[in-house]
Amino acid sequence: MSTDFHNRSFSLLSEQLVSKGMDVESLISKIAKFQIAVPSWALGAGGTRFGRFSIGGEPRNLEEKLEDIGLLAKITKRTDAVSLHIPWDIPQDAEAVKQKASSLGIGFDAMNSNTFQDYGQTLSYKMGSLSNADSLVRAQAVEHNLQVIEIGKSLGSKGLTVWLADGSNFPGQANFRNSLQWTTDSLKEIYAGLPSDWKLLLEYKPYEPNFYHTVIPDWGTSALICHQLGDQAKVLVDLGHHLPNTNIEQIVATLMHLDLLAGFHFNDSKYGDDDLSTGSIKPYQLFLIFCELIGGSSDGAQAWDSISWMIDASHNVKDPIEDLIQALEAISQAYAKALLVDRKKLSQCQIEGDVVGAQEVLQEAFLTDVRALVREARIQSGGEADPLAFYRREKIREKLIAKRGKNAQASGL
Ligand code: RM4
Ligand code: MN
Ligand code: MN
Numbered sequence: 357m358s359t360d361f362h363n364r365s366f367s368l369l370s371e372q373l374v375s376k377g378m379d380v381e382s383l384i385s386k387i388a389k390f391q392i393a394v395p396s397w398a399l400g401a402g403g404t405r406f407g408r409f410s411i412g413g414e415p416r417n418l419e420e421k422l423e424d425i426g427l428l429a430k431i432t433k434r435t436d437a438v439s440l441h442i443p444w445d446i447p448q449d450a451e452a453v454k455q456k457a458s459s460l461g462i463g464f465d466a467m468n469s470n471t472f473q474d475y476g477q478t479l480s481y482k483m484g485s486l487s488n489a490d491s492l493v494r495a496q497a498v499e500h501n502l503q504v505i506e507i508g509k510s511l512g513s514k515g516l517t518v519w520l521a522d523g524s525n526f527p528g529q530a531n532f533r534n535s536l537q538w539t540t541d542s543l544k545e546i547y548a549g550l551p552s553d554w555k556l557l558l559e560y561k562p563y564e565p566n567f568y569h570t571v572i573p574d575w576g577t578s579a580l581i582c583h584q585l586g587d588q589a590k591v592l593v594d595l596g597h598h599l600p601n602t603n604i605e606q607i608v609a610t611l612m613h614l615d616l617l618a619g620f621h622f623n624d625s626k627y628g629d630d631d632l633s634t635g636s637i638k639p640y641q642l643f644l645i646f647c648e649l650i651g652g653s654s655d656g657a658q659a660w661d662s663i664s665w666m667i668d669a670s671h672n673v674k675d676p677i678e679d680l681i682q683a684l685e686a687i688s689q690a691y692a693k694a695l696l697v698d699r700k701k702l703s704q705c706q707i708e709g710d711v712v713g714a715q716e717v718l719q720e721a722f723l724t725d726v727r728a729l730v731r732e733a734r735i736q737s738g739g740e741a742d743p744l745a746f747y748r749r750e751k752i753r754e755k756l757i758a759k760r761g762k763n764a765q766a767s768g769l
Contacts, residue, residue, distance in 0.1 A: 357742050362735075365728040372724075378696065380729075387692050387733035392622065393437040393465035393666040394680060396445045399424045403672045410763050411675055413756030418445045419456055420760065424677060426460025431746055433739035434684040437465040439517070439666050442504045443475050450510035457511075466515030466557055466619070466664055467508035471497040472565070486542035487522040487535035487571045494542050501546040509551065515618075515664060516550065517592060518543070519559040523566030523573075532569065539571045540581050547585045557592040557618035557664065558582055562599050564629055575607050579616055590618030594668055595645075596629040597621075605644040612652030619664030622687055631669040633679050635686025642686070643722050646694030654699065675753055681743045688730045696721040 370380045399421050401410045415421040418440075425438050438457065440447075447453040457463065471485030477496060483489070485497035505516055522539065524530035543558070550556055560578040561570055572578050575591050582589035591611050598604055611617035624630070624637040635642055653660035667683050698717050705713035731741055740746040747753075 362731055362741055366732045369728045383695055383729060384733045384736060386695060387688060387730055388737045390691055391436045392434060392684060392687055393439045394425050394428060394435050395439040395666060395668060396421045397441055398667060398669060398680060399676050409672050412762040413753055413760050416760055418447060418453060422457050422460055425462055428680055429461050431740040431743040432681060432684050433734050433737035434688055436461060437463045439465040439468060441468040441470055442507055443470060454511050464511040464513040465666060466517045467504050467513050468517045469501045469504040471500060472521035484522040486520060487539040494538060498542050498545045502549045505549055514553060515555045515557055517557040517559060520571055521565050523570035524568050525566055526568055535571050540584055543581060543585055547589060550588055555618060556589040558589060559592040559594055561597040582616060590616050592618045594621035596623045596625040596631055605648045608645055608648040609652060612658040615658045617658055617663055621666055621668035623669040633669060634683040635690060640722060642690040643693050646690045647697055650694050678744060678747060689726055692726040692730050693721050693724060696724055
């Protein structure tokens with residue numbers, strides 16, 4: 357895409373937006389400010405439980421993962437932080453890792469603990485971790501989370517994300533009430549070790565890897581537990597962790613209403629926790645979610661800056677860097693479109709019972725092609741006009757393969 361093409365499309369769009377009474381400068385600065393963290397496990401060859409297919413040049417260690425995220429940060433200007441999974445990415449020398457990250461312009465988002473795998477620890481998590489009937493396993497899982505906090509402190513992170521695979525596969529296998537109580541008690545011990553300027557992000561998931569019951573299946577259960585922990589604990593919404601057709605935008609609104617939204621794991625899904633690229637399946641849903649986010653923050657329900665944003669996806673058919681470029685772009689577009697919603701008019705339609713009018717307001721914003729606006733925000737921030745084209749033109753994957761090898765495998769998923 358030529359500079360001339362961009363300039364013409366941006367000035368046409370600006371003209372349209374100004375004629376609708378919008379402040380283009382303020383839109384651009386909001387879009388430019390919005391940053392989404394990338395998890396360290398998104399850069400390797402993704403896969404399913406059936407297989408992994410290397411595309412070559414994957415990062416072989418944490419430093420190389422940081423380099424990939426640094427590149428993304430530089431060309432997209434949409435990410436400025438990495439989210440680490442422990443023990444997949446234990447920094448050997450925290451100070452050196454911190455310095456390397458900061459030289460690449462990236463900081464450390466929430467830390468992710470991992471008690472869903474056996475990874476060399478003494479006792480097995482086969483029958484659960486924080487909810488395990490054996491108190492020694494629970495203690496081990498609590499201790500792991502406390503260690504993750506310590507590692508996070510050394511890197512400058514301010515959050516701990518807890519996602520549990522705990523649950524059961526068959527009726528009778530687990531006692532629902534006991535497993536909920538043990539989980540809550542274990543989380544209380546973890547919460548007690550949380551620094552006062554940290555938050556605990558508690559994720560939920562209705563099924564997988566357990567298929568009969570999960571201890572924290574939904575936002576309500578997560579919220580109930582957070583309520584018992586304290587103000588620093590909030591609910592984390594992963595877009596793929598819902599049963600089909602769940603109204604996620606309503607969940608977002610409810611959580612914000614209660615100042616209980618910790619943050620997001622962005623991805624997209626057709627059926628379940630598919631971890632497909634954000635915006636590739638249901639862009640309208642993503643837009644509606646952003647409408648609630650903007651509404652909740654502008655109405656004063658919950659502060660925008662109190663919410664954490666992260667991509668949580670893993671692929672086996674795409675170049676992960678290209679996929680992340682697409683995801684960051686899709687998220688920015690949904691956000692930009694939601695910023696265009698005439699909120700005054702929308703609330704007037706709601707009060708007057710003008711159902712058709714309300715739908716028109718939303719469609720007007722959603723159907724606006726905001727790509728030039730998002731591009732302009734990126735250019736003004738010093739990023740590439742078209743990051744994907746840049747990545748391909750510069751043959752970055754080929755260079756990574758030459759440097760790191762054809763069959764590099766990162767740890768993790
Ligand atoms: C889970 C959940 C967690 C992520 C793991 C790898 O389904 O989404 O956030 O850390 O996968
Ligand atoms: Mn997640
Ligand atoms: Mn997931």
